[in-house]
Amino acid sequence: MIGPFPLGVVLVANRGEIAVRIIRTLQKLGLQSAVVYHEVDAQSPAVALADHAIRISGRTPVSSYLDGDQIIAAALSVAAGAIHPGYGFLSENAVFARAVEAAGLIFVGPSADVIELMGDKIRARNFVARNGFPVAPSAIEEDDPDTFLDRARAVGAPLLVKPSAGGGGKGMRIVCDLAGLDDAVTQARGEGQRYFGDGRLYAERFVERPRHIEVQVLGDSFGNVVHLFERECSVQRRFQKIIEETPSPALSDDVRKKICEAAAGIARAAGYRNAGTVEFIYGRGEFYFLEMNTRLQVEHPVTEMTTGLDLVAEQLGVSAGRPLPFGQDDVQSSGHAIEARLYAEAPARDFAPTTGKVLALEYPQGDGVRVDSGIAQGQAITSAFDPMLAKIVVHGATRSEAIARACRAIDNLVLLGCETNAAFLRRILGDEGFEAGEVHTGYLDEHPDIARGAALDENVERQLLALAALLTRPVRDAADAVPALHASLGNWRN
């Protein structure tokens, strides 16, 4: 095992399941942990688990977690040596990364320059193309705004029009017929302006029935970069991932090798340090660079399950200035892992977020099952944050064993008091197309029945009514008021 880290206290600038997950590794490594929290998270597991919890405030709960100055002050108040940003919030904010370093702290992530490079889709794409890695045929508006529409037409339909500053699918438009290009450009520009304050666009070849393949990479300060194989995240609703797995059932060994080596090559060219993910779009044997996420990814546990590595520990190691403790040939992937994201949302009502209070909570257990959760019994589920509650991760020797385990794990998951997407996850895992490994990113939109679900079975309805009747006081009282003998004569009180 590695010796003590010269990091001192590590402050986690995040919340929910990822804060818990990072703190657990800090504990495993014998490091002290600190976490910042907004009042609404005071009862959350991360706050209970951390050695130090520092309250931060803001106009809204989300804005407190985006307040870099307050977070750095919190870190200094507990004499922290490093800040781990998790994912989301400030994790890909170069200004914050610079401020952390200016305050004499270590930012657990890549250099601010690399965050900036990869944060700008156009610069990132040009960088990747310049270094000889595949990017989709495209037209970039700012190359020459006057000819943008002509150049976009020259790429040909189907086209994907996106805001340059975008992310998370916001403002993206698919153009199947070039006659609709002008409208799509106007809409995408408006959304880009609204969401990102930046109306610049680019258009690229849209891959039909595209699959989302991403590769985990890890780099140190000595120029060593390894890949930890791919993850497939094609099960998406509105460009948001729901189920992720590794290895991808879409790739041949030959393509797998090429895509993983391309990812490592891109990271190496960028002088990448820390954990990162290179995302590709894949279809018909071809893959194109999509973007690079310069942080830990929500779905990183599937990679941990198949490689046996702890990505947060590796992040901390390279942040502390150590070389990667292994080379590419030492990284082996074994078996198959699947992650399903449990969301507080109603798939049948167009994925509307749901709220409530966790009244009962039982997580599945057993061989090959890992649950990364940020909630505890009694906790209120509000709509203040992203609706992800927990991640159910399973590992099996084969893909079909992993699917079977994932199904069982979700059947055994009990969360009462707030509606979740659990039944929806279960339907996806049991879907023929998913089982056959044929899901692309538009699959759920093409199969709305999976989100809707079937009407309640008559027998289940009876069971529910029987239970509710037995548990409802006035119903029970009314029954008990009439002795069995009289009751047997019929409903005579009416």
Add this chain to the structure above:
Amino acid sequence: MHHTFNIDGKTHALWLSRSSGGYRLELAEGWSGPVALVENHKGDVRLMVDGCDEPVVYVVDGDLVHVHLGGHSHTVRYIDPLVELSGVADSAGYNIARAPMPGVVLSVRVSVGEQVAAGTVVAIIESMKLETSIRASQDGIVEKIHVRDGESFDRDAALITLSQEGS
């Protein structure tokens, strides 16, 4: 008189009665049979319906019963006849917002004489450790506030009286 429950927006009427061995459920949609809830020494609960039994996990939360059964979670709502009635203006043209369950008033959100629209939150209460918004069931003017912040009340207690608009 039947009891009314709601599952996923669908209303069901039923009657529960005593029978020699326990309880018998009668559904208005046309089914009846013996039902029972059995708990073993380990605290595991099984629901028996017409001879078939299945493990269940449940939580009762006011008028809601949250159930995990057969790998899925469901919520069944009991439609309290009093609450149901209180949603309808009485003969004097008043509409009273009543407590759906016993609890404590966290905050009254309106004042006497205020005009409110249907759906407006008139008070926030806490019951069974849960915050619940009490909403006006129709448009009206706040006629009387029966409770103060911090005051506790019983189920069906009158919280706010609205007079009907124009009456």
